[in-house]
Amino acid sequence: MFLSPATPSSLLEKVFQHIDLHQDEFVQMLKEWVAVESDSVQPVPRLRQELLKMMDMAADKLQRLGASVDLVDMGTQQFPDGQNLPIPPTILAELGNDPKKPTVCFYGHLDVQPANKEDGWLSDPYTLTEVDGKLYGRGATDNKGPVLAWINAVSAFGALDQDLPVNVKFIIEGMEEAGSIALEEVVRREKQRFFSSVDYIVISDNLWVSRRKPALTYGTRGNSYFTVEVKCRDQDFHSGTFGGILNEPMADLVALLGSLVDSSGHILIPGIYDRVAPLTEEEKQMYKSIDLDLREYRNSTQVEKFLFDTKEEILMHLWRYPSLSIHGIEGAFDEPGAKTVIPGRVIGKFSIRLVPHMNASVVEKQVKWHLEDIFSKRNSSNQMAVSMVLGLQPWIADIKDNQYLAAKRAIRTVFGTEPDMIRDGSTIPIAKIFQDIIQKSVMMLPLGAVDDGEHSQNEKINRWNYIEGSKLFAAFFLEMAKLH
Amino acid sequence: MFLSPATPSSLLEKVFQHIDLHQDEFVQMLKEWVAVESDSVQPVPRLRQELLKMMDMAADKLQRLGASVDLVDMGTQQFPDGQNLPIPPTILAELGNDPKKPTVCFYGHLDVQPANKEDGWLSDPYTLTEVDGKLYGRGATDNKGPVLAWINAVSAFGALDQDLPVNVKFIIEGMEEAGSIALEEVVRREKQRFFSSVDYIVISDNLWVSRRKPALTYGTRGNSYFTVEVKCRDQDFHSGTFGGILNEPMADLVALLGSLVDSSGHILIPGIYDRVAPLTEEEKQMYKSIDLDLREYRNSTQVEKFLFDTKEEILMHLWRYPSLSIHGIEGAFDEPGAKTVIPGRVIGKFSIRLVPHMNASVVEKQVKWHLEDIFSKRNSSNQMAVSMVLGLQPWIADIKDNQYLAAKRAIRTVFGTEPDMIRDGSTIPIAKIFQDIIQKSVMMLPLGAVDDGEHSQNEKINRWNYIEGSKLFAAFFLEMAKLH
Known part of the structure; x- marks a missing residue:
């Protein structure tokens, strides 16, 4: 049977429908990934084996989507006590190489922070547990959920027998929580090969500043x-x-x-x-439009009192x-x-x-x-x-770039709102590395809500964020194709 | 065959000979006791079971010496998190009740500080390991070794079919490292019964200030x-x-x-x-005669520089x-x-x-x-x-009492020297409890050398200290009988 190419808007509807219909499968896949204790922080041989297993599972998943996958050997990590541990391979994968389409490269990581039930988890950190639409588990939001959301978006086009609107590349590492050891070298080495056709780099490894309103991130500490x-x-x-x-x-x-x-x-x-950097009047104004309800923020974080009493002071002390x-x-x-x-x-x-x-x-x-x-x-x-x-090093981006525009439109389509334009107080070193080495536009497009508790006990991602996030990435592909 | 009672001096020779001949058995017994992980500090059910086992082993050993043994129930320990753990029973035991003899009560404890191989032990902390005459293991010197030395002394008289020169009582607990929980109550309750016939209390739960010169202790912090x-x-x-x-x-x-x-x-x-307490001139003079070689002390403790440069200042800051x-x-x-x-x-x-x-x-x-x-x-x-x-509370004793005199004589007999008259910087709460409740003379007669490393990694007792210490206790019994 011959399927006529769908128009972008009807295609988007079909993709959204597909994602809604298959959401339980997407949650099941996240459960399987969370079950792997891919802790890169503690230098323990057993945990390194888990990391290697995690990277293999992801490579396998990408291959089954039709991607060509390269597992880059990263060598070993030497510790001051003389111990030598393997560094998990970095995944370089690609789907499509149509010169007429823009090429978007997604960066994610599959390693996690340490987690022990005894530290105050209400459920086993390595068993994804759904309570009231919240999916609890180590790595659920940081960063296994967002990596899978990107994969879900790609797979939706394939399942509907539709061409991807963009060429997609993946760089997925297993040492982010340990400082992305040896990754910079890979990016440098692959600059003229894997990255030569990359136009844009998207990272989804941080959180919104709200529980419900999406955000776009243009800087990290x-x-x-x-x-x-x-x-x-x-x-x-x-x-x-x-x-x-x-x-x-x-x-x-x-x-x-x-x-x-x-x-x-x-x-x-x-x-x-x-x-x-000195604070300019223009920058100062930007903080005023951010949607941060301090009372809700205090409630969701269970912090009675912060060091500062205004939204602007709090955001500046987290970001700048x-x-x-x-x-x-x-x-x-x-x-x-x-x-x-x-x-x-x-x-x-x-x-x-x-x-x-x-x-x-x-x-x-x-x-x-x-x-x-x-x-x-x-x-x-x-x-x-x-x-x-x-x-x-810290990172800051040019927010007037095309992909920031496409992401804003996709957010409007999926969530019906303008995003908060934010920075992130935490460190995603790869943003700065991509900016310096590849010299292409880098954007951070977070999916997780402010109360996800990354690095903390009872880390979670909301089912809603995970599923709508999958749609957001699909809509972003179509907007990028239009802008190109 | 009828054995005539030996004269004190020939009896002492026989006892010494017996102890020398059986020293490997005594070390083997210490090995069996060290093998029990009787850690009272960490509130872990498994460790409490080990403690109960330890107390049973000791009770059994005393019964086989002919002692009547009472295992006093100590109830349970409640933790802030709601956990309830059993407190190991306290052993009250007695051998002999001849009203013509003085009654000496020995206090010891069989619980230990936590120890993990990973903390820097060169051998497994719960496997007594002999290297160059040093017996390494958690509890070797604090306090399983000294408890067994007292038992060895008692058993030597029995093995030679000789009456004990004194009536001997034992109070052995399993919670010293956790603050001797509930022990004070037992002492108070038993004041008119078990302790009514006790004339002297001996504790051997601290160290000399030298590697080779014995000491007598009259105060603790x-x-x-x-x-x-x-x-x-x-x-x-x-x-x-x-x-x-x-x-x-x-x-x-x-x-x-x-x-x-x-x-x-x-x-x-x-x-x-x-x-x-203000420092008197008389007390000040006492520190001068203590045998503490600062250079050796620095070497044995592997501390290059202390806060003070003179022997007197160091001792005063440890004791007073x-x-x-x-x-x-x-x-x-x-x-x-x-x-x-x-x-x-x-x-x-x-x-x-x-x-x-x-x-x-x-x-x-x-x-x-x-x-x-x-x-x-x-x-x-x-x-x-x-x-x-x-x-x-801190404790200080009257050093003019009879048992201090007897102990000095026994030390002269076994070691050929006067003891250092010392205090101890660490806390043996039971000394103060006995002094306050039983109101009898309390003496601390340590066996361990200054470098034994109690509470530390690679805790040990020297084979020499353990065996000569067993003789010292035997000689002390005979001196007490003479003085009575």
Whole structure:
């Protein structure tokens, strides 16, 4: 039987209908992907095997859609303790190479943050569990759900025997949560090959600022992650037999960590604000139109009071000012109970989110200088070592580009509203890497709602966001074809 | 065959010979006891079962020596999370009730601190491993080894068909490392029964200050253990999506912990030194005769530099001045790797070692007042809760008592030297409890060397200390009989 090509609008209707009819299958597929404990953060051989399995499953899925798939070997990751672990391969895949169509490359990642039921999950983090239209599970929103939504959109055209309106490429990695190790090198190496035909790059790895209103993202903060180790000796001490005569490493470390930020959130490291872009009147105006209901935001985040009382101040401190967070301490007593130990060697962990035009290398120097200054003033007999273990630059895009226009139209079609034009406080290093290396337009098109809890206990994606998001990507393909 | 009673000195020779000949059996018995993971600190059902097993093994051993043994039910321990765990029974045992002999009661404990191979143990902590005359294993010196040394001494007389020179009682508990929960009540209840005939109480739960020279201990510090919880919400946050707009609990906690002690070890809590006993000239002189080779002490402890440079200052800061140690943080990121989390709720843990005439209740008020003051000055929107989870008073004894004289003589006989007259910086709460309730002389007669590493990785007892310690207890029995 011969199928006549559908008109764009009737085709879109058919695609939407197809997606609605098959939504349970799409949720089932997400369930299968969430079931894989693809944690790239903890350096554990078993978890690396899960990661490898995850990448194989995704490659298989893409091949079954008709894509040509390349699994790029990423080598191994060496740890300070001498351990060597495999880095999961990066997927490079393509569907269609019609020179008359624009080529859109989708970036996603299939690794996840650590999650343990005991940390306060209400359901098993690796069993996707639906409650009131919410799909709970580690990676549901960050980033397995959005990757599958893109795949669902592509598959809908195929299932209806329709040509894709655009050429589609995929780059899918498995080390995003661990700082996208070795990915930059792949992008650089593939610049003249895989990426040579790419016109646009789309990333869907962040959240809206609202529960219901979609957003388009044109900037992300960078991140510089530090460890500061204070060591007396490798063994711990008993606080009865040594308490009172030692420079205790924990006392030194607490003083060092306490010197970083004041109780108003202001970072105390000298020079840290020097390169922060000045706030223009034009930029200031942009924050006013963002749809952020502070009362709802407080409710959905369960935070009674933020450091700032206005929407504009909150958004600016999430997007265009740096922040410093202390994550924890390795090597001290961290379990329930009352252990009377003096830890012999402790490692404090903190990170600074970077904004335009801060630079990770400059921040590294400032942090080291500051901590060495504080430590030397303590006159402690311990040894201190500061290390920047991750240094990821901030990113900002040109929002007047074609794909931002196409995405706005697709959002209007699917959601009946203008998107919020936002930045993201978190770090998606690949945006900056694509911008710098491929030198094509990069856009972030998030699907998840503000309360999805990525990186947190009880991470979820709403079934509505996941399914409408699949439609959004399909509509975006058609708008891109029109604009081309 | 009729055995004539041996004279004390020839009997002592026989006992020493017996102990030397059977030392491998004694080490084997210690190995069996160390193999039981009787950790009372971590509130885990499996570990409580191990504790119950440990107490049963000890009761069985004492019964086979001919002792009458009573296993006192201690009820259950309730945790803040609602969990209920059994408290292991306390052993009350007795051998002999000759009214012409003095009655010496030995106190020991069979529970241990937590230990994991991964924390830096060179051998499995629950497999007693002998290397160069050192017996490595959790509990080897604290306190399974010394308990068995006392049992070895008792068994030697029995094996030689000789009457014990003294009546011996045992009180052996399984919750010392968790603060001797409910033991005080047992001592109080048994004051008129089990303890009514007790003349002296001996504890062997601390260390010498030297590797080779024995010691007698006449005082211990107390301990007040605090938790300070800072909470924004129960869930964690992602530092990208929330960093910059929160009063982060870790920043508050680090500031609170940083306000407790300065880099010279001086505690900054107002009023904390008010009740510390003034240093008399007589006491000052006592520290001069203690055999502490600072160079050897630095080597054996692997600490390059202490807060003080003289023997006297070091001993005074371990024994007669309070100290504050920060143990760690529960609820923050404590694993290897770089997790970008803002912990939502964190619990800091620290303790203050108390000295005469400090009082735990007074210290509790001072700490709470101080932390509330610091916290209110931060103007944080988080909630803070301070709790003293253990409050153990310091203890000091009269060193002119008979049993101190007997112990000095026994030490001269076995080791050919005068003991160091020392205090202990750590807390053995039962000493103070016995002194207050039973109102009999309490003595601490340690067997372990200064480098035994109790509470630490690679805890050990030297084979020499264990075996000569068994002889010391036997010699002590005979000296007590002579003095009576």
